[in-house]
Amino acid sequence: MTDWYNEDLAYIHDVGYRDYALKSMPGILEILQHDNISTGLIIDLGCGSGLSTEILDRNGYQVLGIDISGAMIEIAKTRVSAAEFRVESLFTAEIPPCAAVISIGECLNYLFDANSDAILDALFHRIYNALPIGGTFIFDAVIPGQVRPGEIVKSFTEGQDWIVLLEKQEDLEQQILTRRIITLRQVGDLYRRTDEVHRQRLFNAQLLSEALGKIGFQVEMRDRYGQFSLPPARVAFIARKPTGIM
Structure with a gap:
């Protein structure tokens, strides 16, 4: 497995860059409750050091956390002993039957491994097939606009x-x-x-929404999770598997 988020960067990210996950989770819990998902297994893709996993665990969910960084997973295991964790690419990971899937912190944008459009599309299909009717896939993604053209x-x-x-x-x-x-x-x-x-x-938000829609999801795009406004050039997606699908 590659050494992305090595031991030192994993530690620093956990202690110094935790606000994104902690501020996102209240809004994500609101979405889950709105969608009548109050129990069951949640898949946390790109779970990092387990900050989001811990909050889901405290709120009564079972959690499977998946991350490519072994150093991150080691921190997560210490933080949430009740959860299951796997060190592997979220793009090729098996997605077991679950109530919902979340991915916080622009994880789907990363080019840590070969995530071609075909692999990303295959991931969306696996998530769709793993969710029950009424299940929800929540994630955020980076779009162009963090840095002006030609600027460093x-x-x-x-x-x-x-x-x-x-x-x-x-x-x-x-x-x-x-x-x-x-x-x-x-x-x-x-x-x-x-x-x-x-x-x-960098994703085109509309094209990403359309790709999810072609699979069967009903997609909502937002600029926030609850009261937490996402930083510039990020979009949150709430993709629901609609009722009436057999």
Whole structure:
């Protein structure tokens, strides 16, 4: 398995970048309750360090968390001992019968592995087939607009024992967002450096909605989860398997 979100970046993401998951979950729970999904198995695709998994577990759901990062899964197992976790690509993972599927934090955009349109379409079909009538698939995705054409944005964030240096740019011709991430994590009296380059495919929200609709989903697009407004250039999708489908 690839080493995306290595040990240091997984730790930093867990302690320093948890707001996205924590602020998204109240709105996601509202959607589940609205859709009469109050019990059952939830598949958490791209579960990361288990922040969303923990909230689902506390609210009475069974949870299967899937993530490509072994380091993230190790944190998640410690956080939520009752849940099941798997280290594998969410694009090729088996989706067992479940009440709902969620994927928070633009996980479907990542080009960590070969996620061609055919593989993404196959994932949508597997999710649709795994859901019961009335089941719900909730996720968010990145669209163009984080970085102006031709521009490279550089920033840094620091915590008590870590620093992250970030460089990002968009290639609108290829529809790719590239993030270069340098982490410095304190180990004893020294700081350990690691580097990762993350590439994300930028989706056309309308085309993505149409692809889900062709499979049979009824799709709603939003710019928020409940009271939490998504950051710029993100769209939330609520894809429901409608009643009356045999």
